[in-house]
Amino acid sequence: MIRIAAVGDIHLGEDGRGRLRPAFETLPDCADVFLLAGDLTRHGTVSEAEVVAAEVAGLPVPVVGVLGNHDYHSDQEEEIAAVLGDAGVTVLEGDSTVLDIDGTKVGVAGTKGFCGGYAGRSAGEFGEPLMKEFVRYTRRCATGLRRSLENLAADGSDVRIALTHFSPVPDTLAGEPSEIYPFLGSYLLAEAVDAGGADLAVHGHAHLGVEHGMTDGGVRVRNVAQPVIGRAFAVYDLQVPERTRPGGGPMDLEKPGSRRT
Amino acid sequence: MKPTDTGEGAYRVARIRERLAGDDIAELGVRVEERGGAVLLTGTVSSPEQRDEILRAVQDEVGADTPVRSDLVVASTAAPDVHEELP
Numbered sequence: 001m002i003r004i005a006a007v008g009d010i011h012l013g014e015d016g017r018g019r020l021r022p023a024f025e026t027l028p029d030c031a032d033v034f035l036l037a038g039d040l041t042r043h044g045t046v047s048e049a050e051v052v053a054a055e056v057a058g059l060p061v062p063v064v065g066v067l068g069n070h071d072y073h074s075d076q077e078e079e080i081a082a083v084l085g086d087a088g089v090t091v092l093e094g095d096s097t098v099l100d101i102d103g104t105k106v107g108v109a110g111t112k113g114f115c116g117g118y119a120g121r122s123a124g125e126f127g128e129p130l131m132k133e134f135v136r137y138t139r140r141c142a143t144g145l146r147r148s149l150e151n152l153a154a155d156g157s158d159v160r161i162a163l164t165h166f167s168p169v170p171d172t173l174a175g176e177p178s179e180i181y182p183f184l185g186s187y188l189l190a191e192a193v194d195a196g197g198a199d200l201a202v203h204g205h206a207h208l209g210v211e212h213g214m215t216d217g218g219v220r221v222r223n224v225a226q227p228v229i230g231r232a233f234a235v236y237d238l239q240v241p242e243r244t245r246p247g248g249g250p251m252d253l254e255k256p257g258s259r260r261t
Numbered sequence: 262m263k264p265t266d267t268g269e270g271a272y273r274v275a276r277i278r279e280r281l282a283g284d285d286i287a288e289l290g291v292r293v294e295e296r297g298g299a300v301l302l303t304g305t306v307s308s309p310e311q312r313d314e315i316l317r318a319v320q321d322e323v324g325a326d327t328p329v330r331s332d333l334v335v336a337s338t339a340a341p342d343v344h345e346e347l348p
Contacts (some may be wrong), residue, residue: 003344009290011307019308023340030344042287042307070287177292200347207290207305220347227290227305227334231341238347 002106002159002240003030005061007233008037008204009225011070012051016042020055023232028060030235032101036089037204037224038068038112038165041080049080053087062099063089066110068165068204092163094144096152104240107157109148109196113166113189113203114138117182142188149196158240162198162219164189165205171213172223173206190215199241273323274300280322281315288315291333299328305336 005027010020027034034056041048049071056063071080081091090097092110099106116123116138125135145162152160167173167185176184184206193201194217201215204225211228213221224234274293277300281288288311291304300323306312312333320329 011311013308013311015310016308020338023338026340030340043284073287208292226307226336229341230305230337232338233341235341235344236347237344 002101002104002238003032004035004161004200004202004236004238005031005033005233006035006037006202006222006224006236007226007229007231008068008165008202009039009207009227010036010052010055011039011042011226012048012055013042014045014047014051016048017051017054020232024055024059027233031061031233033099033106033108034059034061034063034233035108035161035163035202035224036063036065037163037202038066039070039204039225040065040068040084041071044071044073044076044080046076046079046083049076049083053083053089056084056089057087059088064092064097064099064108064110064163065089066092066112066163066165068112072112092148094141094148096148098152098155098157104159105155105157106159106161107149107152107155108161108163109145109152109198110163111141111145111148111189113141113145113164113168114186115166115183116186116188118170118185119187121182122187123182138186138188142186142192145189146192146196149192149198153197159200159238160196160198162189162193162196162201164201164203167203167206167209167213167221167223168193168201169213169215169221172203172211172221173209175208175210176206184209190217190219190221193217193219193221200236200238277319277322280318286311286314286318291315293319296330299330301330301332303332305334307336309335311335 168189
């Protein structure tokens with residue numbers, strides 16, 4: 001069993017120093033890994049990233065994160081990732097990391113992701129260059145997520161987690177106005193989660209949504225936006241799945257659930 | 262506040278949302294509605310200071326004659342007391 005702590009959308013401004021640190025210091029007692037699901041800052045500035053970095057620096061559990069749209073707002077996302085990296089956070093964007101937790105290989109694949117909507121009600125790659133690029137950007141994020149999950153499978157990760165900021169499913173958006181669902185995530189991310197064979201998908205972004213959802217392929221999805229979980233973080237005790245075949249390759253989309261025993 | 266047939270009320274809600282999403286406050290997670298002649302704000306924000314800043318900005322946007330009702334909640338910073346088991 002792996003204990004996964006996660007939170008997104010903590011939106012720390014420059015006045016947020018120390019706000020979450022007392023809770024984060026309890027992490028070693030209750031979690032094996034800590035995931036940050038983006039929107040860590042309010043305005044996306046380096047000075048705010050330094051506040052975030054101080055909140056998580058030196059924690060005795062590995063910290064893995066993705067950035068969110070707020071973290072991109074001031075065009076300083078690379079500097080923010082560097083500041084967090086200096087504090088020991090592994091910041092993912094279209095790549096993955098593997099953690100050895102008491103002999104269990106825990107793989108985390110991450111991307112911020114982007115929007116576009118959900119199957120049957122989604123934006124299409126058609127028309128104006130801006131519209132096409134909108135959809136292509138989401139597609140690139142999703143492709144990076146799928147490939148990273150596939151790499152984790154090929155490398156024999158025992159547990160595989162998909163970490164995004166935008167939501168892969170509409171389930172966890174319940175409570176948000178349905179009109180804005182297309183701006184909260186994309187089915188392309190869920191398709192990547194299913195095709196890549198994740199065991200759990202964690203995201204943020206939807207403050208008015210709900211915590212629980214599931215992809216069409218049967219992968220559990222958790223919205224860990226802080227306003228949703230109502231705590232400094234949530235903890236999921238994930239049973240290490242038994243794979244049907246050595247190395248636990250990505251699931252066959254033609255046979256949903258076929259990767260599990 | 263007297264929304265007119267020209268849709269002024271809807272435009273006002275949009276302007277409030279734009280103000281909250283602007284560089285100063287950068288808040289996209291608050292729901293803004295017109296309710297009974299007042300502006301109603303709901304949602305969860307990250308700190309009491311953020312909540313107070315939002316209320317000041319919205320009151321400034323709509324003017325002193327329009328009541329602003331707040332049901333904003335400040336996010337808890339407490340550690341969780343339960344785990345969810347995922348078998």
